[in-house]
Every structure is written in C-alpha cells, then in structure tokens.
Amino acid sequence: MPVRKDCSRALHILTKYKRQLDEKTDKSFRNAVDKLINTLESQLFSSLMDVLEVYEVTLTGNNKEFTSEQASDSVNIYHSGSNISPGNQSLSKPLSPDCVSIKGEWEYLDIILKRDSTAVGGFGFSIAGGIDNPITDVDHGIYVTRIAPNGCADRDGKLRVDDQILSVNDISLEHVTNMEAVKTLRQAGNQLHLVVRRFVGNTGVATPDRTVVQHSPSYRSPEVMSDLEDSGSTPIWYEVQLRKPRSNYGLGFSIAGGQDVENENFPSTGIFITRISPGGLADLDGRIMPGDQLMQVNEIDLSHATHEEAVRILRNAGDIVNLVLTRQQVESFDEPGSLEHSTNAESTRKYQLSSNRKLS
Structure with missing residues (x-):
C-alpha cells in the first residue's frame, strides 16, 4: 500500500537524520523529531494504517465481499486499552459501500x-x-x-x-x-x-x-x-467545606508561603498548609494535610496571592468556608506497587516553617 510504504520510508529517513543531530541542535527541534519517530513506531499508528487498508479495499469496491473475518489477520484495533477483536459486533459486518x-x-x-x-x-x-x-x-x-x-x-x-x-x-x-x-x-x-x-x-x-x-x-x-x-506526579485536586460553629471560631490550620515569600522548602510560591491543630475544624474534617497547597477560598484564587492577602481572605471568609486544595502524590515502596500519600514526620516537618501563620 502506498501510504504504508511512504510512512516506512519517512521513518527510515527520520531515524537516519536523528543520528546526524548533535547537542548543539535546538532542544525543542530534537524533541519534535523524537515525537514524530515515536508516533510512526507506535502500535496505535500501525493499527490506524491497518484500518485505512480495510477502508480502501471496501470503499473503492475492489473487493465487495471483504469482511471482518478476512481482515482479522491484519487488523487489531486498540481503543482506551481494550482489544476490539474481529468477533466483536463493531466489526462483525462488512462496511457498507x-x-x-x-x-x-x-x-x-x-x-x-x-x-x-x-x-x-x-x-x-x-x-x-x-x-x-x-x-x-x-x-x-x-x-x-x-x-x-x-x-x-x-x-x-x-x-x-x-x-x-x-x-x-x-x-x-x-x-x-x-x-x-x-x-x-x-x-x-x-x-x-x-x-x-x-x-x-x-x-x-x-x-x-x-x-x-x-x-x-x-x-x-x-x-x-x-x-x-x-x-x-501530577497533583490531585479536592474541595473541603468547613462550617464554623460561631463567627470567632478558627479554621484549625496554619499556612505559609505566598507570592512575596521565597523559600527552598516550597515547591512554588503558593500558599501551603503547614500544621493542623488537634481538635480544630480541619482536624475534625480529616481531609486537609500538611503540605497541601491552598488554591481557592470561597472561589477566590490564591495561586498568586501574597501571604498577607491569603491571611486576610481566610479571616474574612465567613462562617461557611469553601476551600480548593491540591496535593502532590508521593510513591511509597512499603508494599510493591502501592501508591500512598506521604504523611510521615519528615514530610510534615518540611512545611513547619517559621513564616507560617496560625488560623486556629
């Protein structure tokens, strides 16, 4: 098939060209070449070529009796990780002209x-x-x-x-x-x-x-x-609603960080939870953890807020406080194949900084 031959030739030329690139070549260009080579070598691309062959045979009318059984040797389609075999209903009938x-x-x-x-x-x-x-x-x-x-x-x-x-x-x-x-x-x-x-x-x-x-x-x-x-390594997002029993009741956690604070212990200039007060609202709720990044308070974005702005927004949040937070998941090798949140003392101490502000 001409298209498959062209793709094979393109892959050969790209692979040969990649070997000629040196470290002085622009990094983004080298990444683009790698991406194209990976695409041409992928199982998905090969399957798409197989599907194209089936369509061409059917739509051009060269073989109107072409059925899924005859295609079984060459077609193996993967979608969302599931193998759609020729016996499945989606390929059980020949394509209509x-x-x-x-x-x-x-x-x-x-x-x-x-x-x-x-x-x-x-x-x-x-x-x-x-x-x-x-x-x-x-x-x-x-x-x-x-x-x-x-x-x-x-x-x-x-x-x-x-x-x-x-x-x-x-x-x-x-x-x-x-x-x-x-x-x-x-x-x-x-x-x-x-x-x-x-x-x-x-x-x-x-x-x-x-x-x-x-x-x-x-x-x-x-x-x-x-x-x-x-x-x-991509952070998870979650929402927490805290309800104060009375107006002067604290939220039960401390924060640190902000756009105006630079500290190597923080992964970014955001607002981070540093401590959960025992018996406080956050502790009783049970979802917020030290190290979580506070992204929003009552739909006000804190991703670029200074420390003082974050404190003011939290203190003026009212009796019902809706929080949006992110948490970075950390691999734990205590058990093979397990993924657990890091909650040990070392990771908690990382965020116990002198610049934190108690909101409890």
Whole structure:
C-alpha cells in the first residue's frame, strides 16, 4: 500500500537524520523529531494504517465481499486499552459501500486574557502535560485541565477544559516540559495572548442514517483528564467545606508561603498548609494535610496571592468556608506497587516553617 510504504520510508529517513543531530541542535527541534519517530513506531499508528487498508479495499469496491473475518489477520484495533477483536459486533459486518470516513476537525483560537495588576490571584486555569509528563505516549501537548469558577478565564468565557495551548505571548508551548510551560505562563505578566487548539469534529464511520463517533486519539474528556491528574506526579485536586460553629471560631490550620515569600522548602510560591491543630475544624474534617497547597477560598484564587492577602481572605471568609486544595502524590515502596500519600514526620516537618501563620 502506498501510504504504508511512504510512512516506512519517512521513518527510515527520520531515524537516519536523528543520528546526524548533535547537542548543539535546538532542544525543542530534537524533541519534535523524537515525537514524530515515536508516533510512526507506535502500535496505535500501525493499527490506524491497518484500518485505512480495510477502508480502501471496501470503499473503492475492489473487493465487495471483504469482511471482518478476512481482515482479522491484519487488523487489531486498540481503543482506551481494550482489544476490539474481529468477533466483536463493531466489526462483525462488512462496511457498507455508502459509508464515508469522517476525519477529526480542529479549530484554532486566539484568546486574550487580562487581569487587573492590583487584583489577587492568577488567570484562573490549570494545565497538565508536557514532554516530561505526557497525557498519552504520543501526545506531549500542554492542555487546560481546570477552569477556576469566577476566575479570569471563567469570566472571559472563551477558554475551555481540554483546549491545547500552542503558544503564550508568541512563545511556543509545543515540545516543552511541564515546568517550562508553567514558567512561561507565570512570567507572562498581566496579559496572556493564547493560541489554542480545540477538537470540534468527529472521527469514525458515518452512514446516511447515523454516525458512529470515535474520538480522535489526542482527545480526552474532562472525566479522563481528572483521572490522569490523580496519577503519578501530577497533583490531585479536592474541595473541603468547613462550617464554623460561631463567627470567632478558627479554621484549625496554619499556612505559609505566598507570592512575596521565597523559600527552598516550597515547591512554588503558593500558599501551603503547614500544621493542623488537634481538635480544630480541619482536624475534625480529616481531609486537609500538611503540605497541601491552598488554591481557592470561597472561589477566590490564591495561586498568586501574597501571604498577607491569603491571611486576610481566610479571616474574612465567613462562617461557611469553601476551600480548593491540591496535593502532590508521593510513591511509597512499603508494599510493591502501592501508591500512598506521604504523611510521615519528615514530610510534615518540611512545611513547619517559621513564616507560617496560625488560623486556629
């Protein structure tokens, strides 16, 4: 088949070209070459080539009796980790001559977000991905994973969860690490010019009467993104509501950090929980832990707040306090294959800093 031969030839040329690259070659370019080689060598790409062969034979009419049984030797489709065998209903009938292939469609948008330089908080969205923490084996893009309610991005209304951010203020976010993307966003100032890519179409096979939808390999629903956020080194997000029995009652935890505080013990300039007061509201609730980062208080973003601003917001939060926090999961090798949250004394002491402020 011409397409498969072209792909094999392209892979051979790319592999040969990669060996000629040296350390002086731009890192992002070398990463792009590696990404393309990995894609051409992947099981998913090979399966797509097999499917294309089946479609060509069927749609061109060269062999109208071509059935799934005849395709079983060459077609082995994987979707979401499940093997769809030729005996499954989805491949149990030959494709109709009037079927047409629907390719995935993408739209590209320019989004400008502006924030008041005197306002507390950032732009109100979170990201995941990068070449060091890819969403999938063949997709190293930077994706929006969360829009903070009533934040800058939410009020603007254009940015959506699952949008891929291609550039920020004309700086490319393709083939970069997660930390490089975060650094670019944090150094962007009070205005972001984002170029984003959004999946809007379908891929699959359509008949005049119905459409069988199969998402593009790089498309993820918000639910899947949440699952990915809860694994590995990406922090998990959770919400806690604390209700004070009376107005002068404390929340039962101490904080440290802030945009105006630089300390090597903190992974970022955010607001972190340093201590849970025994018998306090947070202790009785049981979910908040030392080391958790406080992201929002009553929908006010604290990701770029100073220490004093965070203290003021918490003290003026009222009797019902809704908190959004993140927690970095840490691998534990106490038992083979187990993943547990780090709660030992050493990790707790890491956040017991002299700059903390008690809110109990």
